[in-house]
Amino acid sequence: MINCALPNSEFVTRRQQFIDQMADNSIAVFFAGKEVTRSNDTEYLFCQDKNFLYLTGFNEPEAILIMVKSGDGQSFLFCREKDPFQEVWHGKRVGAEKAQSHYAFDQAFNLADFKEKFTELLGNKEQLWFCHGIDKANEQQLMSCLAKVKGQSRQGITAPNIIFDCQEVVNEMRLIKSAAEIAIMKQANVISGGAHQRAMEKCRPELYEFQIEAELLHEFARHGARHAAYNSIVAGGDNANILHYTENDQPLVDGELLLIDAGGELHGYAADITRTFPINGIFTEPQKQLYQLVLSAQDKAIAAIKPGVTLGELNDIACEVLTQGLLALGILIGDYQQLLNDKACKKYFIHGLGHWLGLDVHDVGDYQMKNKRQSRPFQSGMVLTIEPGLYIPADAIDVEEKWRGIGIRIEDNILVTDLGHENLTVNAPKSIKEIESIMAAQK
Structure with a gap:
């Protein structure tokens, strides 16, 4: 299952696509992530800044990418120098010489040379591009160099008079996935779907949530997704009504449901899958009714995905199904159309229907919010989640007792294609029949 990362040609193409969108005679700067101290002299596992990773494929901390738009454009990398002691x-460092040849930069330098070289490149440029909101130390470094160039005006050297936030440019590039990216995301989904199935197979009453989490992490790692894409949610019973529950420290109770929201990260790309299933392997009748309602809402929303449709329109579809179902079950009371107009189902469906997915779990990209609706038309190459849910806390005294303490979410990862869509979440069981069959086989 372990696959190679993206080819260097992918990153060369991305850098050129970015340069093509830059203003003439401009310069852009991107910073790598930094190692973060966990405690005393130990660090968290390094996670590269996703914009930097997207444009370079270079996975060391503290590096800097410069792109210059003059002529066809050039790219420069600054990275930590080779140091046998360190x-x-x-661990091994790539070093400037190998970075230039292997990653196909026009030039590469040691990090210590950055200020001098950047100041030189900044001279007589008209615009400086970087993503606003970056680490303050990095921004101060840029402003220091800019001030130095401004101080050279007597020598006839001019400084950029426009500072441009280029985050939106990168966001738009990242939103549409290439064929190579899609291949990785498909693989991440297969790995993550297998982990969800493993969780169903291993689940037993009186185990702890963290023991099921361990099964997920094991399945991710043994297939090449060494890291989870985000902190896994393994929520038994009423814990499922806490949307971002990550304590994962409670025992699993016979007769309750277990909600798992978890995905592996493969070569920087995230999967984001949620499944909900009975801890003992058999849905009760109330659990079954609510579960099938959520699944029906998801199925209908996914079926409508194609270019030109919007997430706002899908949300309307899901809300129609959920409202009708909650009314039929007696959880909502009143006139259907009025309940729909009042968005009454949002009392129990308390989050959005989905989000973009890619290098980040909640990936970048404009949703084009109009009147609080996500109105951006889908395009081929976008990947998003579809994740309806229903949440009825244990203390919800305004509903019948049989519904209380039930939290259900079902989430798949969907690619928009030229003709419609492709569900990437192919091997994580989600029908009632599939789930009960798999869990029964393990008893």
């Missing part, structure tokens, strides 16, 4: 303690 490499013995902390």
Whole structure:
């Protein structure tokens, strides 16, 4: 299952696509992530800044990418220098020489040369591009160099008079996935779907939530997704009504449901899958009714996905199904159309229907909010989640007792294609029959 990362040609193409969108005679700067201290002299596992990763494929901390738009454009990388002593303690470094040849930058330098070289490149440029909101130390470094160039005006050197936030440019590029990206995301989904099935197979009453979490992490890692894309939610019973529950420290109770929201990260790309199933392997009748309602809402929303449709329109579809179902079950009371107009189902469906997915779990990209509706038309190459849910806390005294303490969410990852869509979440069981059959086989 372990696959190679994206080819270097992919990153070269991305850099050129970015340069093509830059203003003439401009310069852009992107910073790599930094190692973060966990405690005393230990660090969290390094996670590269996703914009930097998208444009370079270079996975070391503290590096800097410069792109210059003059002529056809050029790219420069600054990275940590080779250091035998540091490499013995902390791991191998690529170094500038290998970085230039292997990653196909026009030039590469040691990080210590950045200020001098950047100041030189900044001279006589008209615009400076970077993503606003970056680490303050990095921004101060840029402003220091800019001030130095401004101080050279007597020598006839001019400084950029426009500072441009280029985050939206990168966001738009990242929103439409290439064939190579889609291949990785498909694989991430297969790995993550297998982990959800493993969780169903291993689940038993009186195990703890963290023991099921361990099964997920095991399945991710043994197929090449060493890291979870986000902190896994393994929520038994009423814990499922806490949307971002990550304590995962409670025992699993016979007769309750288990909601798992978890996905692996493969070569930087995230899967984001949610499944809900009975801890003992058999849905009760109330659980079954609510579960099938959520599944029906998801199925109908996914079926409508194609270019030109919007997430706002899908949300309307899901709300229609949920409102009708909640009314039929007696959880909502009143006139259907009025309940729909009042968005009454949102009392129990308390989050959005989905979000973009890619290098980040909640990936970048404009949703084009108009009147609080996500009105951006889908395009081929977008990937999004569809995740309706119903949440009825244990203390919800305004509903019948049989519904209380039930939290259900079902989430798949969907690729928009030229003709419609493709569900990437192919092997995570979600029908009642599939789930009960798999869990029965393990008893």
